[in-house]
Amino acid sequence: MAPVKKTAPATGAPGTKVLITTAAVAATLGGWALFAGETPEPVTETPVVAPAATSDATSAPELRQVTAPQVSRPAPVTTTRSSR
Amino acid sequence: MGSRIFAAGEAAAGDQLVHVPEWFAGWEQRFSRFRPTSELSRLNAQAGAWVTVSVEFWDVLLAALEAARRSNGLATPLVLPALVAAGYDRSFTATAPFQAVAAEPVPIIDWRTIELDPLHRAVRLPTGALLDLGGIVKGWAAETAVVRLSAAGPALVDAGGDIAVSGPCADGRAWPIAVADPLASGAELDVVLLTTGGVATSGRDYRYWQANGQAYHHIIDPRSGLPALSDVLSATVVAPSTLQAEAAAKTVLILGAQAGLNWLDDQPAYAGLLCLADGSILPSRDWRAYSWQKESS
Numbered sequence: 001m002a003p004v005k006k007t008a009p010a011t012g013a014p015g016t017k018v019l020i021t022t023a024a025v026a027a028t029l030g031g032w033a034l035f036a037g038e039t040p041e042p043v044t045e046t047p048v049v050a051p052a053a054t055s056d057a058t059s060a061p062e063l064r065q066v067t068a069p070q071v072s073r074p075a076p077v078t079t080t081r082s083s084r
Numbered sequence: 085m086g087s088r089i090f091a092a093g094e095a096a097a098g099d100q101l102v103h104v105p106e107w108f109a110g111w112e113q114r115f116s117r118f119r120p121t122s123e124l125s126r127l128n129a130q131a132g133a134w135v136t137v138s139v140e141f142w143d144v145l146l147a148a149l150e151a152a153r154r155s156n157g158l159a160t161p162l163v164l165p166a167l168v169a170a171g172y173d174r175s176f177t178a179t180a181p182f183q184a185v186a187a188e189p190v191p192i193i194d195w196r197t198i199e200l201d202p203l204h205r206a207v208r209l210p211t212g213a214l215l216d217l218g219g220i221v222k223g224w225a226a227e228t229a230v231v232r233l234s235a236a237g238p239a240l241v242d243a244g245g246d247i248a249v250s251g252p253c254a255d256g257r258a259w260p261i262a263v264a265d266p267l268a269s270g271a272e273l274d275v276v277l278l279t280t281g282g283v284a285t286s287g288r289d290y291r292y293w294q295a296n297g298q299a300y301h302h303i304i305d306p307r308s309g310l311p312a313l314s315d316v317l318s319a320t321v322v323a324p325s326t327l328q329a330e331a332a333a334k335t336v337l338i339l340g341a342q343a344g345l346n347w348l349d350d351q352p353a354y355a356g357l358l359c360l361a362d363g364s365i366l367p368s369r370d371w372r373a374y375s376w377q378k379e380s381s
Contacts, residue, residue: 071376074260074376076260076261077092077261078262079242079263080245080246080264080283080284081245082245082287083219083245
């Protein structure tokens with residue numbers, strides 16, 4: 001598989017969350033975490049005006065343009081990395 | 085373990101979440117090679133003799149041996165002598181610099197010579213062998229903690245970068261987990277979406293040191309008895325369990341990029357993302373199925 005050079009990472013939209021973090025031998029912390037994920041943009045439709053009808057049997061069919069939903073990079077809950 | 089621990093769960097898990105630190109403290113006591121009184125250290129001190137071990141120790145040891153089998157011996161639990169010889173003879177949090185002590189590579193004892201007596205839950209290490217369960221324990225600990233937390237709802241546990249999820253989030257969505265860029269602090273290579281299993285990263289970008297004018301790191305290649313010579317700087321693997329992901333990430337790093345990717349593609353339900361020393365990023369065949377980017381295309 002062809003290598004991919006790195007690019008600057010996109011920034012995800014912030015979720016609402018409260019995190020619990022503990023050190024391996026640290027004192028107890030309390031709380032819980034909730035994750036609010038990203039909601040994709042709804043699909044939108046932009047109708048294209050069809051050309052006037054003709055008797056030409058080879059005229060192009062009517063088309064509609066559809067805009068694909070934009071999915072944002074989700075805000076991560078945590079990160080995997082080599083041993084820390 | 086000398087690692088940062090993070091746990092997340094639903095509100096109902098609050099009563100259990102407060103116990104996470106003591107769980108990890110207990111596992112540190114049992115499995116740390118840096119504690120003379122740990123169960124691991126006491127077993128190592130009795131190499132050559134039958135030793136009855138605890139249920140937890142037995143479970144982790146079996147997981148380590150399975151990892152060795154699946155990796156054809158690359159992820160072996162018997163590299164400790166080579167690790168110490170390379171200078172990693174104290175916790176990475178210690179302030180004294182590491183000193184490599186052996187001029188020649190240390191031969192690695194075959195993991196298949198570890199004897200087990202399941203009836204008595206006893207282990208006999210071959211004479212001269214020293215067991216190290218460091219990496220495997222993190223994956224096992226993340227899984228064990230997440231199972232305990234999941235009694236109250238969906239949960240995620242991150243043990244030093246080895247991450248386990250109990251299932252999807254309460255709303256059915258996947259847990260988004262960033263993959264750190266080893267070449268750019270704070271940057272991310274990707275975001276994976278997990279609803280099951282685990283993810284782990286093995287790398288030579290953090291636990292490394294200089295000694296005798298040479299660069300060393302903590303991933304020993306058992307074929308050479310020395311830190312692995314690899315074009316892979318970090319390997320992130322998604323697998324059906326965090327234990328499997330941990331062992332697989334180490335295996336891929338040792339194998340190098342091409343052989344590592346080929347090995348990954350042969351493992352059912354494994355996927356990986358490699359960052360090479362030259363900055364190249366290589367996903368395995370099935371990586372995209374876990375990446376958030378599959379939802380944007």
